[in-house]
Amino acid sequence: MTAAEKRAARDRLRALDNKEASKQLREGAHSTLEGYLYKLRDLLDDRSDTPFMKCSKPTERQVISQKLTETISWLHEEGEAADTTALWGKRGRWRGPSYRYREIEAFTEALNNSQKWNWSTRLFLTEARANLTAEAATDVPSKWTSEELDALEVALKEHEVWLTDGIERQKHEDERRPSH
Numbered sequence: 001m002t003a004a005e006k007r008a009a010r011d012r013l014r015a016l017d018n019k020e021a022s023k024q025l026r027e028g029a030h031s032t033l034e035g036y037l038y039k040l041r042d043l044l045d046d047r048s049d050t051p052f053m054k055c056s057k058p059t060e061r062q063v064i065s066q067k068l069t070e071t072i073s074w075l076h077e078e079g080e081a082a083d084t085t086a087l088w089g090k091r092g093r094w095r096g097p098s099y100r101y102r103e104i105e106a107f108t109e110a111l112n113n114s115q116k117w118n119w120s121t122r123l124f125l126t127e128a129r130a131n132l133t134a135e136a137a138t139d140v141p142s143k144w145t146s147e148e149l150d151a152l153e154v155a156l157k158e159h160e161v162w163l164t165d166g167i168e169r170q171k172h173e174d175e176r177r178p179s180h
Contacts, residue, residue: 029087037072051104120158
């Protein structure tokens with residue numbers, strides 16, 4: 001095989017690899033859109049007290065339901081022939097309660113983590129201040145200065161106030177949000 005023939009063969013293999021990668025990307029976009037639509041349909045059909053129902057309004061659900069019907073119809077009629085960009089575009093048009101839904105799902109974990117960090121910081125401050133006092137008594141240089149620990153405590157208190165205020169604001173927003 002000559003060098004030109006090898007180059008041509010490699011080019012054909014690259015073209016096949018690129019075509020296969022493009023096909024897999026398109027199929028992935030199609031599957032992602034289809035899976036999302038089915039999940040959304042299930043959320044809309046669910047009449048229980050789910051976070052999605054709590055964070056969406058009936059008018060929003062009606063609009064979503066209409067867009068869902070249109071998109072499912074498009075997917076069955078034109079989706080098989082659609083390119084990857086069109087499939088991503090259809091997936092990208094969904095906004096609104098789905099973001100609030102994810103926020104509600106993530107809120108509890110984020111709140112717990114924040115409270116754990118506050119607790120850990122309080123524990124650290126207690127131990128660091130005890131070490132600072134013990135090291136000062138033995139004339140050993142401390143790893144932390146009193147000013148650094150004071151600054152950390154101020155930041156911690158500011159964070160605790162911010163967190164408490166945020167939780168209270170969220171409670172009031174939840175109370176004002178119309179139920180489904």
